[in-house]
Amino acid sequence: xxxxxxxxxxxxxxxxxxxxxxxxxxxxxxxxxxxxxxxxxxxxxxxxxxxxxxxxxxxxxxxxxxxxxxxxxxxxxxxxxxxxxxxxxxxxxxxxxxxxxxxxxxxxxxxxxxxxxxxxxxxxxxxxxxxxxxxxxxxxxxxxxxxxxxxxxxxxxxxxxxxxxxxxxxxxxxxxxxxxxxxxxxxxxxxxxxxxxxxxxxxxxxxxxxxxxxxxxxxxxxxxxxxxxxxxxxxxxxxxxxxxx
Amino acid sequence: xxxxxxxxxxxxxxxxxxxxxxxxxxxxxxxxxxxxxxxxxxxxxxxxxxxxxxxxxxxxxxxxxxxxxxxxxxxxxxxxxxxxxxxxxxxxxxxxxxxxxxxxxxxxxxxxxxxxxxxxxxxxxxxxxxxxxxxxxxxxxxxxxxxxxxxxxxxxxxxxxxxxxxxxxxxxxxxxxxxxxxxxxxxxxxxxxxxxxxxxxxxxxxxxxxxxxxxxxxxxxx
Numbered sequence: 001x002x003x004x005x006x007x008x009x010x011x012x013x014x015x016x017x018x019x020x021x022x023x024x025x026x027x028x029x030x031x032x033x034x035x036x037x038x039x040x041x042x043x044x045x046x047x048x049x050x051x052x053x054x055x056x057x058x059x060x061x062x063x064x065x066x067x068x069x070x071x072x073x074x075x076x077x078x079x080x081x082x083x084x085x086x087x088x089x090x091x092x093x094x095x096x097x098x099x100x101x102x103x104x105x106x107x108x109x110x111x112x113x114x115x116x117x118x119x120x121x122x123x124x125x126x127x128x129x130x131x132x133x134x135x136x137x138x139x140x141x142x143x144x145x146x147x148x149x150x151x152x153x154x155x156x157x158x159x160x161x162x163x164x165x166x167x168x169x170x171x172x173x174x175x176x177x178x179x180x181x182x183x184x185x186x187x188x189x190x191x192x193x194x195x196x197x198x199x200x201x202x203x204x205x206x207x208x209x210x211x212x213x214x215x216x217x218x219x220x221x222x223x224x225x226x227x228x229x230x231x232x233x234x235x236x237x238x239x240x241x242x243x244x245x
Numbered sequence: 246x247x248x249x250x251x252x253x254x255x256x257x258x259x260x261x262x263x264x265x266x267x268x269x270x271x272x273x274x275x276x277x278x279x280x281x282x283x284x285x286x287x288x289x290x291x292x293x294x295x296x297x298x299x300x301x302x303x304x305x306x307x308x309x310x311x312x313x314x315x316x317x318x319x320x321x322x323x324x325x326x327x328x329x330x331x332x333x334x335x336x337x338x339x340x341x342x343x344x345x346x347x348x349x350x351x352x353x354x355x356x357x358x359x360x361x362x363x364x365x366x367x368x369x370x371x372x373x374x375x376x377x378x379x380x381x382x383x384x385x386x387x388x389x390x391x392x393x394x395x396x397x398x399x400x401x402x403x404x405x406x407x408x409x410x411x412x413x414x415x416x417x418x419x420x421x422x423x424x425x426x427x428x429x430x431x432x433x434x435x436x437x438x439x440x441x442x443x444x445x446x447x448x449x450x451x452x453x454x455x456x457x458x459x460x461x462x463x464x465x466x467x
Contacts, residue, residue: 065463122412129409132399142395145460146409149391152456153413160416160445163423 006203013196020190028186036100041187043093045194046086047116051154053083053198054123058151061144073140076147078205080126082198087120115161119154126150248332252340257347259317266313267351270306274356277302278363290364296374296425299360300418303353303378304385308407310348311389314341315397324398327465334461338390342457345386353378370434374425377439380446381421387453388413394464420445 002008024041031037057079064072094113095105108114129146133139260266281298282288290298318324327337357371357378389410396406424442428434 065460118412118415122409125405125408125412128401129395129399129405132401132405134400138398141463141466142398145391145395145463148460149388149413149453149456152452153416156449156452157416160419160449163419163441163445 010200013200016196017193020193023186028183039093039097041190045191047090049194049198050083050086053079054154055151057147061147064144078202082201084123111162115158118157122150248336249340253343256344266310270309270352271355273306274302275359291429291431293426295366295429296422300422304414306352307385311393312406314393319397334465335458338457338461342386342390345389346382349382366429370428373428373434377421377424381417383450384417387457391457416449
């Protein structure tokens with residue numbers, strides 16, 4: 001039995017997530033902030049995983065530009081796609097946390113929040129950009145250029161926004177290292193769980209895209225007069241008989 | 246190097262003969278100042294507000310230049326000619342970015358005195374601001390030339406360029422406005438901790454020039 005097969009990996013991810021959030025409620029001590037602080041174990045891992053996902057997309061894009069293999073482009077696309085979905089969750093949970101703690105849904109002087117919003121807005125332009133280019137090969141190349149540029153932008157933007165804040169506001173957590181032991185362990189389990197969830201979802205989406213492409217090819221091969229089969233817009237699908245680029 | 250000089254000279258010559266981009270940008274900047282005067286309901290500006298108004302105007306005016314920088318190439322087959330010519334994309338990138346820097350600097354030479362007259366901002370603060378803006382121009386041009394090439398080859402050119410450019414320019418806005426705010430203070434220019442902001446701008450410029458340099462060839466391939 002392969003422990004890395006998609007099915008086993010998903011089960012493992014679910015188990016880690018369940019264990020992590022069970023620890024949040026039954027093991028981690030109550031913070032001075034009270035019960036609402038528990039959202040930290042959801043909000044921060046989501047944000048970290050989403051940001052790492054953007055950087056992973058940039059790495060896939062570099063490989064795509066270097067090899068021209070559409071497989072890497074598909075991975076980059078799916079990484080950005082999922083990180084944007086995680087990003088929506090980050091903004092919502094961040095808002096809930098801010099509302100509970102500061103009484104407002106949004107604060108402009110929390111640098112991490114603001115820089116995340118900027119990064120999120122930048123990546124939202126990925127879709128209009130990608131689908132404004134018709135030629136498939138060029139679309140993949142330009143999307144990769146965008147992913148690399150935006151990937152470099154992520155750390156730079158955090159640096160700039162952080163500098164813009166004079167640090168007058170007390171920060172609850174400077175880093176996970178400053179947490180008391182039980183909270184740090186709980187946080188670690190949660191972040192591993194969320195990261196595994198991200199990887200599992202990526203693999204599902206890639207598998208789905210591959211299968212769509214394969215079905216479309218099979219259908220075309222079966223009956224030519226059924227009209228154009230619906231094609232996945234980004235899955236790598238070399239035409240039978242043609243040589244790959 | 247020859248290709249770089251030829252493309253840059255062509256762009257500047259086209260602008261000198263047609264006068265399309267620069268007057269439009271200058272007019273845009275003046276009109277924006279008037280809009281800000283009524284939008285903010287302020288007759289004088291200083292400090293943070295002055296820096297914000299000035300920088301926002303320059304950034305939005307730069308969109309006009311970025312949208313136009315590849316217009317001739319896109320409409321008259323210049324891209325094909327450059328692809329056929331034995332030069333690499335980096336020469337094109339550097340030439341276009343340099344053209345953008347020159348356009349933006351000329352715009353600022355017009356916009357800053359107008360800003361000084363309309364909002365009664367001291368000229369000595371603005372002279373120092375011009376140096377901050379020069380560093381910002383480099384960043385705008387490095388990203389702008391990249392975004393313009395991406396947008397030109399897409400279907401919705403006018404839409405894609407501002408959508409991509411504005412979020413990418415947020416660090417420029419933060420850095421340049423942070424450096425310019427103490428320079429435009431009511432009590433006369435103070436330098437404060439401007440070096441911190443200038444460092445942000447410089448890092449931004451270097452990173453995006455390197456990225457543009459590295460990826461531009463892929464935007465030209467066909």
